[in-house]
Amino acid sequence: MSDLEDRYLRLVAENRGRMRRLSRVYAGDAEAARDLYQEMLLQVWRSLPSFEGRSEPGTWLYRVALNTALQRRRRRDRRRDATLDPDDPLRDRAFAGPEERLEEVRRTERLYEAIDRLGEGERALALLYLEEKSYAEISEILGITENHVGVKLHRIKKKLSDLVKEDDR
């Protein structure tokens, strides 16, 4: 296996969860999410030889994945039974058993639904926050200043929190 192939597999393995969550948020339904995930894998493969290591590999990969997601137009109808899809990020946990796990899955579903109601750009910031990226990393991924990230994130967190609470009621 070549060095490039090895790097690719490692990167994908380390960031699989992130890419799947991103696909789920930016695709309209489970099938579209699967296609988008495949598209991300392809884009990462095509772009990897040009990656010069100026940023963290995870940061770079997130840029590729997010750019790929934003390039596609979203399907209008969101399928509600997304967790029945074998590639859905929540699926395995939805069938994992105990009540607490189910509650956790419902909670994450509510979060996905709240994110779904944000604007596309806001969604990107919300995702980066949820992925526990620092302001510096968010700024590097999105290409906006750290100050700007702080201001926007404050507003989006408040909005997201209100949306989640609204869904809770």
Place this chain on the structure above:
Amino acid sequence: MSLDEYAESWIESGSGGGEPAAGEELLARVRERSEAFERRIRRRDLRESAAAVFVVVVFGYETITAGSWLSRMGAALVMTGALYVMWRLRRARPDEDPAAAGRPVADRLRIRLRQVEEQVRLHETVLWWYLAPLGVGSVMFVVGLGSGLWATLTTLAVIAVLSEYVRRANGRLVRSDLRPRRERLARLLRELEEA
């Protein structure tokens, strides 16, 4: 329940679940898709080059050998017009450089917005840079051949119908696809940039 508590569940989602393919299998699939993509691009470039060669050979020949100066000028106009059309279409094509996917999101959006704006301009002015040189050149060519009034009128009618069809099709594309895309990109960029 606070947002942070929700956020705790977030990272967990997507960490489980089966990977449709991994290791060698994933590499094989991704390589196959990448090669198919490259093949598509190569085929498209080849088709365009073949069309350019065809236009140069056929109309270049007529530019030199046609019986009248009007036909020769018409052939030259069609040839240069067709080459100009190809050049403009190629220039307006979305960026296919794989490295572009790794740029910061706002930069990438700005570039794509400029490209879509250029495409809107192209489609809205298709009459002037696409249809007019080819249409006028064809009419000059036919008239210069001295084929008579009916042949000239038929050529004019065919060109007029075709031009109107192309103009309307372009207008539809702008309304149904390009403008919504431009607005979406502009909105996205605004959402990211406005404080």
